[in-house]
Amino acid sequence: MEKLMKSVTKKILLMGALTALITAPVQAKDNVTLRLDWVLGGYHAVWHYAKAKGVFAKHGINVNLREGRGSMTTSQTVGNKSDEFGTADGGAMMVLRSKGLKTKMVAGYLRTGPSALIFPKSKGWKSWKDVKGAKIADSAGGSTIFLFKAVEKAMGIGGNKIVLVAPPAKVSSVLSGKADGTNSFGFLQKPIMESKGTPAEYLSFASAGVNVPGLAIITHQDMIKNKGNLVGRMVSATQEALKVVQENPGAAIDALRKVKPTLNRAIHLAILKSSFDLYHSAGSKGKPLGWVPPSDITNAQNILVEYEQIKVKAPISDYFTNQFIK
Secondary structure, eight states: OHHHHHHHHHHHHHHHHHHHHHHSSOOOOOEEEOOOSOOOOOOGHHHHHHHHHTOOOHTTTEEEEESSHHHHHHHHHHHSSSSSSSEEEHHHHHHHHHHOOOEEEEEEEEEOOEEEEEGGGGGGSSSHHHHHOOOOEEEETOOOHHHHHHHHHHHHHHOEEEEOOGGHHHHHHHHHOOOOOEEEEHHHHHHHHHHHHOOEEEEEEGGOOOOOOEEEEEEHHHHHHHHHHHHHHHHHHHHHHHHHHHOHHHHHHHHHHHHHSSSSSHHHHHHHHHHGGGOOOOOGTTTTTOOHHHHHHHHHHHHHHHTTTSSSSOGGGGBOOOOOOO
C-alpha cells in the first residue's frame, strides 16, 4: 500500500510539473532595431541569415533590421535613440562622438578598415610605390579623401591627382579611363568591377598602416548603462552571427535575397566572402570575434586628429567598450 501511495504521489507531482511548464507564460523577447550602414548588399547577409536561423531569438531578441543611408546617418539615429543598435563605420562614429554624440562601439564587425584603392589588374600595380602620380577617383565629403592623404604621407607617394565624382560613378570613371583607380571599400567594389568584365585588384589602406576601424555594432551609452543585459545579449548574438555566416555563406546570401531578390547572387556572394577577411585585424589576433583592439582605436584617433576630423583627443574608452565580449 505504501509503495502504491508513493507511486501515485510521484505521478501527481510529475503531472503538476508538466502542467506548470505548459501554462507558464512564454518570456517575451526584447524588441530592438538594428540600423545597417547602407542599402542592402552582400556583406549585410550576416544579419539576415542570423535572423532567419533564429540566432537573435535564441538570445531573447526580436530584431527589426533596417537599411541604412550611410554611417553618419546611422550613428545619428542611434545617437538620438531612434534605433537601439546600428552598424556604422568606426571612424565616422568616432568623429561624431568627438562632437557630442553619445554612442559607443560594443563589438567590432569589420575590424580591418575596408577602405582601399581599387584598380584594373592590367595596371600591374603590386605595391603602393607603383601608384605615385596616378589619377584617383573619389567623392567629396567621403572618409577616403583624408584617409588617402594619410596613405600618401605614410608611403611617400604624393603627386596623385584626385578626380572628384559622385559615389555611384566611381567604378564607371575607372572603366571609362577617366581615372586609374578609385578609393572605396575594396571588398565591395572589386567584385562589382569584375562583374563588368574588368579583372581588378586593390591595395588596402590598412596595408599602409592606415587602419581606421571599419563597421562596428554601436549603441547609445544610456543603453549600456540602463540595459546592459540586453546589450550583452546583442553582442553575443553578433558574435554568433559572425561565426555562422562564415560556415555557410551561400545560404546566407539566399536569406538576404529573400528580402531583396533583385541582388545578383554571384556578385553578392563574392562580396560577402571577401568581407570575411576583414573580420579580424592585426591587433585582434587570438581574440574573440567582436573584440575591439584598443591599439586600433588609438591609431585611428591619431589619424583623425592629424587630418582635423577630430579636434581634441579623448580617452579611447570614450569610443568603445569590450565589456560584453565573451
